[in-house]
Amino acid sequence: MQDAMKADGRADDAGAGRYEAGRKTEDFRVYDAATPAIVHDFYRRNHAGQTHAFVQQKKQEYLGLKRARMGVWQALEYLDTLVDDSDPDTDLSQIEHCLQTAEAIRRDGHPDWFQLAGLVHDLGKVLCLWGEPQWAVVGDTFPTGCAYSPKIVLSEYFADNPDAANPRYQTRFGVYEPGCGLDKVDMSWGHDEYIYHVARPYLPEPALYMLRYHSFYAAHRDGEYEFLMDDHDREMFAWVRAFNPYDLYSKGSEKPDAAALKPYYQGLIDAYFPREIAF
Ligand SMILES: [Fe+2]
Ligand SMILES: [Fe+2]
Numbered sequence: 001m002q003d004a005m006k007a008d009g010r011a012d013d014a015g016a017g018r019y020e021a022g023r024k025t026e027d028f029r030v031y032d033a034a035t036p037a038i039v040h041d042f043y044r045r046n047h048a049g050q051t052h053a054f055v056q057q058k059k060q061e062y063l064g065l066k067r068a069r070m071g072v073w074q075a076l077e078y079l080d081t082l083v084d085d086s087d088p089d090t091d092l093s094q095i096e097h098c099l100q101t102a103e104a105i106r107r108d109g110h111p112d113w114f115q116l117a118g119l120v121h122d123l124g125k126v127l128c129l130w131g132e133p134q135w136a137v138v139g140d141t142f143p144t145g146c147a148y149s150p151k152i153v154l155s156e157y158f159a160d161n162p163d164a165a166n167p168r169y170q171t172r173f174g175v176y177e178p179g180c181g182l183d184k185v186d187m188s189w190g191h192d193e194y195i196y197h198v199a200r201p202y203l204p205e206p207a208l209y210m211l212r213y214h215s216f217y218a219a220h221r222d223g224e225y226e227f228l229m230d231d232h233d234r235e236m237f238a239w240v241r242a243f244n245p246y247d248l249y250s251k252g253s254e255k256p257d258a259a260a261l262k263p264y265y266q267g268l269i270d271a272y273f274p275r276e277i278a279f
Contacts, residue, residue: 146174
């Protein structure tokens, strides 16, 4: 895998801590007593509300992709009015964060599809603009229908989830077969799963894994839930891990100039996506 990644993605260059502007890498994603109340409040709602049934209902509601048709850059501009309450690390606008992520990937010489993954990875947050509460759009994701890992951020708030009282959902494997593959797992609903489905016809598979699992920190950072993965997931998660530092540590960098960068990224968009895509 490592060799394959070097051949076309140079994932070995994706060193953590390269994109800090005056911040240490250990200063990111700190969830403790000093974590803002808004972040605690966010995860209290998220962990209580993301039941297995809720996820299935949201998939029914959204994955037919009948909400809107937009160009990719148009969707980025549409998203730009949103501020993400779950993120303690950034005051950037959404389009600035997406561009910063893509620019960091580009600076390291990664291929165009990898840069595009950076550009669109948070586009699923348009769910917020269609009336979904933030707890059902952003934040770390986790499997529903099986036991919660204590490594999940602020996991104490799962006590308020109705699934916590359902013994069927609280065994190690829950409703799943061992090694069933993550595609069969109902992850907590949010922007990751949604943008994966939106982009699925257009981007190569490593990019799609980056989109779908970029908020699954329990797995890509802590190695949890391996027992639900198949061999293909394990191979593809090398890409998810390669992507993560760009999403996380680019947040400390300077604000990108969206107008100046638009022609370059519109060229990349046009190479992979049609003029409008279905959301
Ligand atoms: Fe995200
Ligand atoms: Fe992001």
